[in-house]
Amino acid sequence: MSKLPQWARSLDAAFGPPKPGHYRAQPEDFLVDEQLDFTPESHGEHLWLRIEKRNQTTLDVVKSVSRLCGVTPRDIGYSGMKDRIAVTRQWLSIHLPGRDAPADLVSALGGLGITVLESVRHPRKLKRGVHRTNAFTLRLSGDAITADDFVNRWQALCQLGAPNYFGPQRFGPEARNLQRAEALLARGWRKRDDRQGMLLSTARSFLFNELLSARLADGNWHQPIPGDTVMLDGTQSVFGVDAVDESLITRAAELDVHPTAALWGIGENAVDEAGRYEAQLARQHPELCKGLEASGVKRSHRALRMRLTAPQLTWESDAVLLSFALPRGSFATAVIGELIHHPDMA
Numbered sequence: 276m277s278k279l280p281q282w283a284r285s286l287d288a289a290f291g292p293p294k295p296g297h298y299r300a301q302p303e304d305f306l307v308d309e310q311l312d313f314t315p316e317s318h319g320e321h322l323w324l325r326i327e328k329r330n331q332t333t334l335d336v337v338k339s340v341s342r343l344c345g346v347t348p349r350d351i352g353y354s355g356m357k358d359r360i361a362v363t364r365q366w367l368s369i370h371l372p373g374r375d376a377p378a379d380l381v382s383a384l385g386g387l388g389i390t391v392l393e394s395v396r397h398p399r400k401l402k403r404g405v406h407r408t409n410a411f412t413l414r415l416s417g418d419a420i421t422a423d424d425f426v427n428r429w430q431a432l433c434q435l436g437a438p439n440y441f442g443p444q445r446f447g448p449e450a451r452n453l454q455r456a457e458a459l460l461a462r463g464w465r466k467r468d469d470r471q472g473m474l475l476s477t478a479r480s481f482l483f484n485e486l487l488s489a490r491l492a493d494g495n496w497h498q499p500i501p502g503d504t505v506m507l508d509g510t511q512s513v514f515g516v517d518a519v520d521e522s523l524i525t526r527a528a529e530l531d532v533h534p535t536a537a538l539w540g541i542g543e544n545a546v547d548e549a550g551r552y553e554a555q556l557a558r559q560h561p562e563l564c565k566g567l568e569a570s571g572v573k574r575s576h577r578a579l580r581m582r583l584t585a586p587q588l589t590w591e592s593d594a595v596l597l598s599f600a601l602p603r604g605s606f607a608t609a610v611i612g613e614l615i616h617h618p619d620m621a
Contacts, residue, residue: 283491296419296615304414319398352401368401441480442606460566486536502547535576542574
């Protein structure tokens with residue numbers, strides 16, 4: 276697949292397509308602050324650094340820290356992968372048993388454009404996906420923000436939630452990561468060809484987006500249907516839905532629970548109405564579905580909808596600042612794509 280499909284948006288039915296706009300004209304227009312829900316313990320074999328980076332990926336920083344500290348990249352932990360064209364704050368951990376970090380580490384990182392904001396010890400390595408949320412501050416500009424419906428669009432997202440799409444950065448420029456995933460799964464996935472599991476994740480992300488788009492097109496992406504697995508807001512706790520009653524409908528309307536879709540792999544297929552969406556997906560993309568099952572990856576679930584926590588809108592002279600937090604693993608670009616039309620979102 277050389278180009279991603281145009282996945283459905285949630286606000287088009289009420290407002291029509293968004294007007295053209297701009298975002299991330301410079302890194303300072305896209306601020307991300309990773310939020311943990313615990314505090315390091317101030318002792319232990321791992322040095323935890325809270326850093327701020329600009330115009331670098333998380334893996335770029337890992338390579339720099341590895342070199343400066345004389346450790347391998349595997350000795351460095353991080354919870355989430357943060358955007359390159361952005362100013363982002365996140366935690367890293369460095370395994371330094373029985374020794375201190377180099378005396379010039381902070382200044383050396385500063386010379387590379389990496390600012391150390393905090394430094395503290397902890398007994399354990401920082402593992403992937405342990406942060407709770409990411410807080411975003413985004414600057415948007417262009418025709419979209421002066422359109423009569425812009426504020427109403429924003430308010431609708433704050434009240435109803437936004438589609439929890441994987442962002443275009445997951446699939447790479449011109450969908451090249453997805454092309455690589457298709458080729459790898461066609462010949463049989465092997466760990467040595469995908470050591471970090473990035474291509475498996477890319478394929479699963481694409482299939483999830485296809486399921487979400489189908490539910491959006493049918494207008495039931497934000498309400499449970501028979502056979503759904505439902506996730507409690509702010510957690511990874513899930514439960515199955517046999518029948519949809521008024522209580523569940525109310526909880527979904529209040530953003531207390533969210534319908535989910537499969538991150539494809541080995542496991543039980545959905546049944547009833549939700550199962551029909553999965554069956555349709557398997558017919559549309561048999562190679563990807565069968566390839567993921569053959570790889571041995573286990574099926575899991577992702578919420579179809581995400582709540583914007585603590586949303587704020589601030590006007591500037593020729594731009595607007597939007598601030599909000601999203602659950603880990605959710606993409607701010609999915610929010611942006613509902614508000615502006617931009618080539619990155621096409």
